[in-house]
Structure formats: C-alpha cells, structure tokens
Amino acid sequence: MLQSVINGILLGGLYAVIGIGMSMIFGIMRLTNLAHGDLMILVSYLAAVTISLFGLPPLLTLVLVIPLMFFVGFVIQSSLLNRVLGKGMEPPLLVTFGLSIILQNALLIVFTPDAKTLTNPLATKYFALGGNLTVPVIYLLDFLMGLAVIIALSQFFQRTYLGRAIRAASDDEGAAQLMGISTKRIYSYAMGIAMVTAAVAGVLVGMTFTFYPYTGTQYLIIAFGVVVIGGLGNMIGTLVAGMILGLAQLLGAYFFGAGFQLLFGYVVLLVVLAVRPQGIFAR
Amino acid sequence: MIILRIENLNVFYGDFQAIRNVSLEIPQGSVVSLIGANGAGKSTLLKAVSGLQKPAAGKITYSGADITGLSPDKIVAAGISMVPEGGRVFPRLTVLENLLVGSYTPKARKKRNTLLEKVYELFPRLAERSRQLANSLSGGERQMLAIGRALMSDPRLILFDEISLGLAPRVIKDIYQRIKEINRTGTTIVLVEQDVKRSLKASEKSYVLLEGKVVLAGRSKELSEEEVRKAYFGL
Amino acid sequence: MGALLLALLTMPLWAAQYLVLVFMLVFLYLTIAQMWNLLAGYAGLVSLGTQIFIGLGGYTLAVLTEYYGFPVWLGVLFGGVVAVLFALVISVPIFRMRGVYFTIATWIVAEALLVFFSNWAYVRQGMGFFIRAAYKLTTDQLYYAALFLGLGAVVLVYVLLRTKLGLGLMAMRDEETAAETAGVEIFRSKLACFLISSFVVGLTGGVFYLSQVFIQPYAAFGINWTIAVVFMVIIGGIGTIEGPVIGAVIYVILQQYLSEYVGMSLLILGAVAILVILASPAGIMGTVQKKFGFALLSPRRE
Numbered sequence: 001m002l003q004s005v006i007n008g009i010l011l012g013g014l015y016a017v018i019g020i021g022m023s024m025i026f027g028i029m030r031l032t033n034l035a036h037g038d039l040m041i042l043v044s045y046l047a048a049v050t051i052s053l054f055g056l057p058p059l060l061t062l063v064l065v066i067p068l069m070f071f072v073g074f075v076i077q078s079s080l081l082n083r084v085l086g087k088g089m090e091p092p093l094l095v096t097f098g099l100s101i102i103l104q105n106a107l108l109i110v111f112t113p114d115a116k117t118l119t120n121p122l123a124t125k126y127f128a129l130g131g132n133l134t135v136p137v138i139y140l141l142d143f144l145m146g147l148a149v150i151i152a153l154s155q156f157f158q159r160t161y162l163g164r165a166i167r168a169a170s171d172d173e174g175a176a177q178l179m180g181i182s183t184k185r186i187y188s189y190a191m192g193i194a195m196v197t198a199a200v201a202g203v204l205v206g207m208t209f210t211f212y213p214y215t216g217t218q219y220l221i222i223a224f225g226v227v228v229i230g231g232l233g234n235m236i237g238t239l240v241a242g243m244i245l246g247l248a249q250l251l252g253a254y255f256f257g258a259g260f261q262l263l264f265g266y267v268v269l270l271v272v273l274a275v276r277p278q279g280i281f282a283r
Numbered sequence: 284m285i286i287l288r289i290e291n292l293n294v295f296y297g298d299f300q301a302i303r304n305v306s307l308e309i310p311q312g313s314v315v316s317l318i319g320a321n322g323a324g325k326s327t328l329l330k331a332v333s334g335l336q337k338p339a340a341g342k343i344t345y346s347g348a349d350i351t352g353l354s355p356d357k358i359v360a361a362g363i364s365m366v367p368e369g370g371r372v373f374p375r376l377t378v379l380e381n382l383l384v385g386s387y388t389p390k391a392r393k394k395r396n397t398l399l400e401k402v403y404e405l406f407p408r409l410a411e412r413s414r415q416l417a418n419s420l421s422g423g424e425r426q427m428l429a430i431g432r433a434l435m436s437d438p439r440l441i442l443f444d445e446i447s448l449g450l451a452p453r454v455i456k457d458i459y460q461r462i463k464e465i466n467r468t469g470t471t472i473v474l475v476e477q478d479v480k481r482s483l484k485a486s487e488k489s490y491v492l493l494e495g496k497v498v499l500a501g502r503s504k505e506l507s508e509e510e511v512r513k514a515y516f517g518l
Numbered sequence: 519m520g521a522l523l524l525a526l527l528t529m530p531l532w533a534a535q536y537l538v539l540v541f542m543l544v545f546l547y548l549t550i551a552q553m554w555n556l557l558a559g560y561a562g563l564v565s566l567g568t569q570i571f572i573g574l575g576g577y578t579l580a581v582l583t584e585y586y587g588f589p590v591w592l593g594v595l596f597g598g599v600v601a602v603l604f605a606l607v608i609s610v611p612i613f614r615m616r617g618v619y620f621t622i623a624t625w626i627v628a629e630a631l632l633v634f635f636s637n638w639a640y641v642r643q644g645m646g647f648f649i650r651a652a653y654k655l656t657t658d659q660l661y662y663a664a665l666f667l668g669l670g671a672v673v674l675v676y677v678l679l680r681t682k683l684g685l686g687l688m689a690m691r692d693e694e695t696a697a698e699t700a701g702v703e704i705f706r707s708k709l710a711c712f713l714i715s716s717f718v719v720g721l722t723g724g725v726f727y728l729s730q731v732f733i734q735p736y737a738a739f740g741i742n743w744t745i746a747v748v749f750m751v752i753i754g755g756i757g758t759i760e761g762p763v764i765g766a767v768i769y770v771i772l773q774q775y776l777s778e779y780v781g782m783s784l785l786i787l788g789a790v791a792i793l794v795i796l797a798s799p800a801g802i803m804g805t806v807q808k809k810f811g812f813a814l815l816s817p818r819r820e
Contacts, residue, residue, distance in 0.1 A: 032618045083796055089617050090564055090756075091795050094748060097566070098795070101745055101788030105781035161387060168373045168384045175371040178333060180359030180388040180436060217741065221629060224622050259637035266630040273623055274611030 001254055003133055008250035010139035012243025013146030014208065017201040018219050019226020020150060020238050021194035027232035028170040028190050029085060031092050035099035037220030039195060042103055043069060043202025044211045048116055058118040058207050065199045073195030077188040085187070100216065107213035118206035142204050146242065149200055154235045156193070166190050218262060225269040244268065286311040286440055286471050287332070287363075292341030294324075294331050301327040302338070303495040309440070309473060309488075314466050316474040316482035316503070319492035320515060325475040326368060328492070329442045333365040334358040345440070360388045364438035368445045370429035374418035378409055381417050381428055385435030394437055402431040405461055423454035430461065440471040447478060459485055479511050493517045526665060530658040542661045542729065544770045545668030549722045550743070551750040551762035551769075552671040553715035559757035560679065560687050561711040566744045567624030570631060571601040571716045573738035575723025577641060580733050583651040590651050594663075594724030601720025605713050613709060625741075632739035646734025655728060663725045671718060675759055678714070683707045742784070749787045752794050755803030764802050 022036045033039075046068065047061040076099070084091040117123075122141060126134040157163040169176040169183045176183055205211060205219065222245060230241030245265050252264025287309040294302035302324045309315050317325045330336035332343060334355035343351045350358055373381050382402060386395040403410040406427045412420065417428060426446065433441055443462070447455040459481070466472050476482040483489060483503045491499035491514040499506070499514035530538050550568055557563040575597030582588035582596055612623045636644040678684045687707050727733045746769060754765030769787075776783030798805050 032622065080792065080796070087799070090558065091799060093564060093618065093621060094752060095792050095795055097748060098788040098792040102785050102792075105785040105788070108781040109785070161383070161392065164376065164380050164384050165387055167376055167380075171373040171375050172371050174335065175367060175373065176384070177335065177355040178359065178365050178367060178371075179384050179432070180356045180391075181384070182354065182356040217625075217629065221622075221626055224626075228619070257637070259633070263630055263633045263637070266626050266633070270611060270623065270626055270630070273615055273619060273626075 001251075004250040004254040005247065006129075006133065006135060007139055008247035009243050010135070010143040011246035011250065012239065012241075013143030014139075014201070014204055014242070015146075015222050015226055015245050016230075016239045016242030017146045017149045017197055017204065019223040019230065019242060020153060020235075021197035021201070022220075022223040023227045023230060023232060023238055024153075024197075025191060025194050026227055028166055029187050031081065031085065032096065032224075033194075034093065034096040034220060035103055035216075036194075036198065036223050037218065038100045038103035038107075038216030039069070039072070040198045040202040040205065040219055041211055041213070041216040042107065043199045044118065044206035045107060045111055045116070047118055047203045047206050051118060058120045058203060061118075062200065062203055065203065066196050069195040069199040069202075070192040073191040073193070073198075074188045077191035078184070081191070082184045082187060100220075104213050104216060111213060113212060113214075115210040115212055116206075117210045118203070120207050123207065138208050142208055145200060145204055146239070149197055150235050150239060153193075153197065162186075162189060221266065221269070225265065225272075228269065229272050284311045285309065286346060287473075288342075288344040289328075289332070290342045290344070292328070292331060292343065293339045294327050294336055295339050296327075301495050302331065305341075305492075305495070305497055307490050307497060307500070309471060311439075311471055312466070312469055313488060314462075314472040314474065314486045315488045315490070316476055316486035317490050317492060318476055318479055318482050318511060318515060320477065323492040324495040325492055326444055327495075329365060329444050329473070329475060332358075332442060333363060356388070359436050359438075360390065362437070362439040363442065364433040364436045364440070365442040366426075366429045366433045366444060366446060368448065370425045372417040372420070372425050372428045372432065375416060377414055377416055378420070378428055379413040381432050382409070382413075382435050385432035386437070388436055391436045395435070398435050398437055402434050405434070405464060406431055422450055423458070426450060426454075426458060427461075430458070430465075434465070438470065440473070441465070442473045442475070444475045445477070446474065447476070447481070455481075479508055479515060483508065483511065491515055526669075530661055535657055538657055538661050540770060540774065542657070542664040543773075544766050545661075545664035546722055546726050546729075547746060547750060547769055548763055548766035549664075549667045549671040550719050551747050551754070551766050552675055552759070553718050554747040555751045555756060555758075555762045556675050556678070556711055556715050558751065559761075560684065561708045562687075562690065563708060563712060564621045565624040566621055566741070567628040568719060568747050569739050569741065569743035570624070570628045571605070571719035572723035572726065572743050573628075573631060573635065573735070574601045574604055575720035576727035576733045576738045577635065577647075578720075579724040579727055580647040580649050581641065583649055584647055588651075590649075590655065590728060591663075593651070594721055594728065597724035598717045598720040601723070602713050602717040605716035609709055609712060613705070613712075625744075628739055628741070628744075632735055635735035635739060641735075644735060646732060649727060649731050649733065652728040652731045660725065660729045663728070667718070667722055667725060672759060672763070674714070674718070678711075679759075683710060687711070745784060745787060749791050751801075752791045753801055755801030755805070755807075758801075758803040758807065761801050761803040 018040065022033055025031050025033050043065050046065050047058060050056055050061040050064055051058060080095055081092060084095050122138045125137040127137065128134050157167055165176065165181045165186055168179065169181060169186050173183050225245050226238055226241045229244055230237035245268065248268040249261045249265040253261035285308045289305060289307050292302055292305045293300065305328060317328065319325045327336060331338045334353055337352050342349060345361060345363060350361060373384065376384065382399060383395065386392050386398055391398065408424060409428060409431055412424065417425065420428060446458060462472060474482060474486060483506060486503045489501065489503045489506055490497050491511055493514065499511065529541060554565065554568055557565050578597040578600040579593040582593040583590055608627055612620055615623050635641055686703060690704055750765030750769045751762050753768055754763065755761030772783065776786065794801060800808060
C-alpha cells in the first residue's frame with residue numbers, strides 16, 4: 001500500500017501538468033476546453049511520429065512539439081473560440097466538444113485503434129528504497145517535470161508583460177482593453193501557452209502509459225478534476241489536486257483491482273463537485 | 284489647437300440611441316467637462332472615443348487623424364487614456380502590477396521607469412503600497428491607482444468617467460487637486476461629472492448633455508450654475 | 519400532417535423492410551434528440567450524459583430478460599424506471615452544480631458507469647450480453663415501438679411547453695433576472711425535465727437494444743450517443759420542436775451512407791456541428807423561423 005501512496009503522489013505531478021492548461025483557460029476566459037485531453041493525446045502521437053522519423057529520445061521531441069502546439073493553440077483560439085466567446089455557455093462548450101470528436105476520430109483514422117507507447121529506457125528503471133519499496137524512475141521524472149512546468153508558469157504570470165496582461169484580462173476584460181491590451185489576441189496567446197503545457201503532458205503520458213485515440217476523454221476528466229479540486233490560478237492547489245487524484249486512483253486500484261483505478265478518480269471528483277462545487281482550494 | 288474633435292456622432296445600443304448627432308471640440312492642454320444626469324450619454328460618449336463602443340455614424344478626429352471605430356488598443360497607443368467609472372483596478376494584481384499593465388503599449392513600455400517615478404511622485408501613497416493587492420486598497424486609493432495606471436500609458440489626453448462617484452468630499456478634493464497637476468504638465472483632460480458646481484470650477488470649457496444631445500456649451504467661467512442646471516434637467 | 523401520420527402508421531404494410539428499419543432508427547434517434555433538446559434548448563441544462571440512460575435502459579432489459587425471464591416489453595418499461603431512479607439519485611449531487619460543472623458531471627457519471635459496467639462480473643464485464651428474448655421480435659413490432667416513442671416524445675414536449683412548467687422555463691431562458699426570483703420553482707421545473715427525459719431515454723435504450731440483440735458497455739455507455747444528439751439538435755435547431763426531427767432524419771441518412779467509414783462519419787459530424795455553431799447557431803429550423811416567421815409546433819421564444 002505504501003508503494004501505491006508513493007506512486008500516487010508522484011503521479012500527481014503529472015496530473016497537475018495535465019490540468020494546469022485547462023485551469024488557466026477556464027480561469028482566464030471562463031472557457032471549458034473539452035478537447036484538452038484529445039489535444040494532449042495528439043501530442044503523444046506526434047511525439048511517436050517524430051521518434052520513428054528521426055529516432056529522437058522521447059523527451060527531445062519536446063523541442064518540436066512545444067512550438068508546434070503553441071501554434072495549434074493560437075490558431076484554434078483565434079480562428080474558432082474567439083468567435084464564440086461571450087455568446088453564452090453552450091456555443092464554446094459545443095465547439096470544443098466538436099473539436100474533441102474530430103481529433104479522436106482523426107487519430108483513429110490515421111493511427112488505427114491500436115495501443116501505443118513512447119518506448120524509453122526509463123520506463124523499466126527503479127530506485128530501491130528498501131523494504132520492497134521502489135521509486136519508478138519514470139514517475140519521478142513525471143513529478144519533477146510537473147513541478148518545473150508549474151514553477152515556470154507561475155514565473156511567467158508574475159514577471160512578464162504578457163503574463164500580467166493575461167491576469168489583468170481575466171480580472172476585468174473591459175479595463176484591460178482600456179490599457180491597450182487586445183484581449184482577443186491575449187486569449188490566443190493564453191491558449192498557445194496552455195497547449196505548451198499540454199505538449200509536455202502529452203509526451204510524459206506517452207512515456208508513462210499506453211495511449212489510444214480515445215484516451216483523451218480520460219485525461220480530460222483528470223484535467224477537469226484538477227481544475228475543480230485545485231481552484232483557479234492556484235499553482236499549489238493544482239499540484240495538491242493532482243496528488244489527490246493520483247492517490248485516489250492508485251489506492252482504488254490497490255484495494256479493488258486495477259479495473260477500478262479510473263472509477264475511483266471519477267468518484268472522488270464527483271464527491272468534491274457535489275460537496276464543494278467551488279473547489280477545495282478556491283479563494 | 285484642437286486635440287480631439289467629434290463631429291455628428293451617433294451611437295446605438297441595439298435599438299436605443301444613446302448619442303444623437305453630438306459634435307464637440309477639445310482644445311489641447313485644456314480641461315473640458317461633460318455634464319449631465321444619469322443616462323444622458325456622457326459615459327457612452329467616452330466609450331465611443333476610447334473604442335469600447337463602435338459609433339453608428341459620425342467622425343472622431345484626434346490630433347488630425349481619424350480614429351473613428353478603431354479598437355481600444357490602437358486608441359491607447361495613439362495617446363488617449365481613460366479612467367473608467369469606479370476605477371476598475373485589477374483586484375488580484377498588486378499595485379505595482381496594475382501600474383505596469385498600464386504601460387502595456389510598446390511605446391509606454393520603453394519609458395516605464397520614468398513614468399512610474401512620476402506616478403509615485405504624484406501619488407506617494409501608491410509607492411508605499413506597491414506590493415499590496417489592489418483589492419486591499421480603500422476607495423480613494425483605488426481611484427488614485429486607476430489614475431496612475433492611466434498615466435502609465437503616457438497619454439496626451441485622459442478621459443475621466445465619474446471620478447468622484449462614491450468618494451468622501453475630502454478625497455474628491457484631493458483627487459481634483461492631482462488632476463489639476465496632471466493638466467499642468469500639458470495633458471489634456473476630459474471630465475465627466477454629475478456635480479455641476481465642481482465641473483464648472485475645475486474646467487475651462489463645458490458641454491451639457493441631455494438625452495444624448497448637446498444642449499448647452501460654452502466657457503465654464505461664462506456659464507452660470509443656474510443656466511447649466513436648467514439645461515441639465517431639460518427645463 | 520394527417521396524410522403523413524397515416525403513411526407512418528401504415529408504413530410496414532407498404533414499405534420495404536430496409537426502409538422500415540431506417541425509419542425505426544429515425545424515430546429512436548428523434549426521441550433522444552427531442553429529450554436532449556428539452557434539457558439544453560429549454561431547461562438550460564447541457565448534458566453530455568445521454569448514454570447514462572441509454573446504457574441503463576439497455577442493461578436493465580438485458581438483465582431482466584436473461585436472468586429473470588421477464589417479458590421484453592416489461593423489461594423495456596423497467597429500463598425506463600431504473601433510468602429515472604438513477605436520475606433521481608444523481609440529481610442530488612449534480613443539481614448543486616451550475617452551468618459547465620453540471621455538464622461535465624454528467625459526462626463523468628457516464629464514464630464512471632462505463633468503467634463500472636465493464637468491470638462488473640454480474641453483467642459479464644466487458645463481454646456483454648445477447649438479449650435472446652428479442653430474437654423472436656419482428657421488424658414491425660420494433661418499428662411500432664419506435665414510432666410510439668418518437669411521436670410520444672414530440673407530443674410530450676409540445677404539451678410540456680404549454681404547461682405552466684414549460685412557460686416558466688422559457689421565461690427563464692429569455693429573461694434571466696426575472697427567473698432568479700423564482701429560484702425554487704425553476705429548480706423543480708429543471709428537475710422535472712431531467713427526470714422525464716431520463717425515463718424516455720431509458721425506454722429508448724431498451725427498444726434500441728431489442729433491435730440490436732447484443733449489448734456491451736463500450737457502446738451502451740459510449741460518448742457516441744451524446745455526439746449524435748448534439749449533432750442532431752444543433753443542425754436541426756436548438757430550442758425548437760421541429761429541429762430535432764429534421765436533425766434525426768439527416769443524422770440517420772448520413773449514418774447509412776457513412777457507416778462503412780467508422781471514424782470518418784463522426785469526424786464529419788463534428789466538423790459540421792462546429793460550422794453550424796459558427797455560421798448559423800440557430801440551426802436549420804431556427805433560421806427558417808427567423809426568415810419566414812414559420813413555426814409548425816414550437817412555441818415562439820420571443
């Protein structure tokens with residue numbers, strides 16, 4: 001059981017990266033991106049293609065997929081989502097739902113429904129802690145990368161003009177426009193940055209787990225869980241939320257069998273949603 | 284010289300016409316007040332100038348250039364800044380961050396240190412509280428921050444929307460004092476007010492708006508309070 | 519109108535069996551589209567969980583007929599009952615959530631059920647069931663069951679919108695502030711819509727799986743059901759009664775032609791739905807209504 005706790009906490013770092021992009025977008029423009037998980041899985045596939053083309057080690061594919069996904073996010077926001085923002089709740093939600101359908105099925109057509117993984121030597125390595133306990137190297141990497149993304153992102157929001165402008169726009173869109181901030185363009189940048197976090201998450205997920213064209217939904221729900229439990233724009237909350245979900249899943253699997261791993265994450269999330277719809281760490 | 288000229292402006296909200304054929308001229312370096320009751324169209328006029336509301340017809344010229352219908356970011360970059368009603372500071376940003384966001388345009392960004400010094404000189408209180416979140420400030424301090432933030436874009440023209448609303452008389456007096464100082468450095472000021480007496484006292488030129496139309500205009504010194512009040516209520 | 523009704527009622531007598539089957543599908547899809555429209559178009563509840571009730575309806579039927587020897591139609595009816603009971607239970611937590619939270623919660627519940635059913639030994643995990651009691655049903659019987667649901671759904675929504683409940687909901691959609699004052703009543707109306715639609719979708723799930731004779735969790739609780747209803751209602755016109763009908767006809771025709779290309783057909787549905795939302799968010803029927811002031815069944819929303 002202690003092993004499940006270790007793994008669950010480490011996995012939390014990865015879940016935090018999965019959720020942080022969605023949390024950003026939700027916080028800034030009140031947009032729930034239902035395609036977030038699928039965009040992430042798209043990255044897993046792109047990384048797989050890059051590896052087979054250039055023989056790069058999986059982590060190095062980030063050099064390619066990060067700029068690519070920034071561009072993808074920017075284009076999706078400026079060409080699709082900016083047009084439906086502020087038109088009520090349904091249109092943006094349904095557009096991202098449509099995107100999710102398109103991505104899942106495009107992946108299915110191009111890559112077949114077979115399971116894939118980004119093979120890497122780290123996946124089978126362990127640090128022994130004594131007493132049968134181990135730290136899987138890949139989970140440790142997930143955790144450290146997660147921490148790095150969160151720190152980098154909070155520095156970006158604190159220290160750069162763009163970061164401050166994004167926060168200003170999320171506080172008061174009209175007032176931000178009066179400062180000379182073109183909020184629509186800011187939103188496009190924000191989505192680009194959210195997709196950079198999705199790029200990191202996609203590569204890590206691909207290195208840690210197997211993925212299929214439809215696995216995006218599973219990660220969307222994890223991302224949503226991180227948003228709900230962690231609260232908006234709260235970096236520490238996001239990390240803790242990731243850990244809570246990771247622990248819930250792995251302890252669920254420990255007690256009830258591997259088949260119930262996902263179910264436990266969902267149940268914890270539903271309970272939190274019901275008891276504290278505003279999130280545990282909401283201010 | 285006229286820094287801002289508005290000709291035959293018409294602005295609609297849906298079917299409702301908020302501004303009807305308004306024309307006015309703001310001389311460079313002056314303080315001009317727009318007086319009117321709630322719903323007279325003053326705020327809408329400022330929104331049209333700052334680009335937040337697109338006019339249906341008419342022309343807005345700033346420093347000789349047509350700026351009608353430009354987006355707010357272009358208008359700020361051109362040198363027009365607005366202090367919106369209620370200040371609308373960014374509550375979850377610190378005082379310093381609010382000010383830095385004020386200098387978002389590339390031109391202002393280069394001069395941001397000198398601008399920041401000037402703002403702190405004008406409002407020493409903001410310097411003391413620079414690390415505090417804006418939502419921890421008092422009403423008066425927020426209004427100072429809103430003004431400071433507007434100054435950070437290095438504007439040549441500032442539009443003040445209902446600056447004294449909800450503030451204590453002592454604070455209002457203080458803020459008007461600062462506005463005078465800002466004007467002294469050559470910045471043109473447009474004040475939107477409901478308080479007739481204060482408006483006339485603070486400005487060189489006044490326009491009275493009623494139901495979206497200019498019903499009275501003139502040099503503030505030459506207008507009597509009585510006459511302005513009548514126009515204000517449409518008597 | 520009367521002639522159309524007569525044609526539909528007598529269809530098995532004159533039409534080819536293939537056509538009868540196609541129309542059966544149209545009616546089943548039209549029913550769930552109408553129910554989703556009742557929620558999203560009138561009650562302001564955007565659900566991504568249609569499959570919850572399809573799956574529960576289908577599985578109840580399968581379990582009752584396979585394990586307990588229930589007659590099929592009673593199994594279908596119990597499917598509706600189980601669906602509405604489940605809706606009642608989950609309404610306690612999910613009606614505390616607003617807007618997007620409600621929407622995602624419905625999806626999470628559906629995913630949770632999918633995982634649960636594919637691990638639950640009692641329902642044979644992911645392997646699924648053959649519903650053998652359905653083997654002896656004829657196409658005509660299934661057609662009339664579907665016709666009953668389809669016409670029933672249209673009539674139900676038509677009547678519902680003219681009751682106090684429906685009028686209140688529409689007033690809420692058109693004027694949010696006015697409705698805030700009547701919070702409790704609105705809550706009850708929304709809950710009523712949610713329960714009614716769950717019951718009807720549960721029945722539809724039963725009839726659908728009678729026609730399929732085989733049920734397994736990945737299809738029964740799959741997101742494809744939601745994709746279908748969203749597509750039908752958006753294309754046809756959200757917040758109109760005619761919209762889901764038009765949408766269902768288009769959907770089933772597309773499905774017939776594109777059924778060979780599994781991924782491609784869904785991809786096209788997604789793309790078309792996005793285009794409609796961007797270009798003409800009122801859908802076919804909404805646009806027709808606006809242009810010609812024509813409305814056959816829908817109460818005017820203005």
